Amino acid sequence: MCEQNVYLLQNGREELVMEAVDVIDPEGENGYRVVGIFGDQKIIRGRLRHMSLVEHRIVFQAEGEEDCA
Amino acid sequence: MCEQNVYLLQNGREELVMEAVDVIDPEGENGYRVVGIFGDQKIIRGRLRHMSLVEHRIVFQAEGEEDCA
Known part of the structure; x- marks a missing residue:
């Protein structure tokens, strides 16, 4: 199973x-728009921050959240 | 193996x-920045257009490419 969190x-x-x-x-x-394997949907406001597919992690960053340099 | 193309x-x-x-x-x-499981790296200029993780597909759209509505 290759779905991500x-x-x-x-x-x-x-x-x-x-x-x-x-x-x-x-x-x-x-x-x-994020859609699960069962068709459930959610809308995220923000931008992509990091994906680590081997770790099954996709992280978005909410608008206005500070970058940690 | 859960890597994506x-x-x-x-x-x-x-x-x-x-x-x-x-x-x-x-x-x-x-x-x-796109990094493969063996550490190879490429830089893409554009924005995320579509991800279908079950199909192992992540599609970016180059800057200036027209949206097909």
């Missing part, structure tokens, strides 16, 4: 948005 | 950028 970095913490994600599509200017 | 939509065609991708990170304002 999607996290959102918000207020300095990574929150799990959805497990077993299949599809991710852009949604508007600053968002993404 | 990364494609770039450019001039109306999808070109395979890299197979067996592990990591994708933002690189500058409009780019992404």
Whole structure:
């Protein structure tokens, strides 16, 4: 099974948005639609921060969240 | 094996950028660094267009490429 877990970095913490994600599509200017293998959907506002597919991790960063350099 | 294949939509065609991708990170304002499981790296200029993880497909769209509505 090659689905990924999607996290959102918000207020300095990574929150799990959805497990077993299949599809991710852009949604508007600053968002993404995340669709699970069972068809459940969520909209994330933010941008892609990091993907590590071998670790099953896709991390988005909420708008306004500071970059940690 | 849960790595993904990364494609770039450019001039109306999808070109395979890299197979067996592990990591994708933002690189500058409009780019992404794509890293394979063996450490090979490429920089893509463009934005995320579609991910279908069950199909092992991650598609980026080159800057200036028209959206097909």
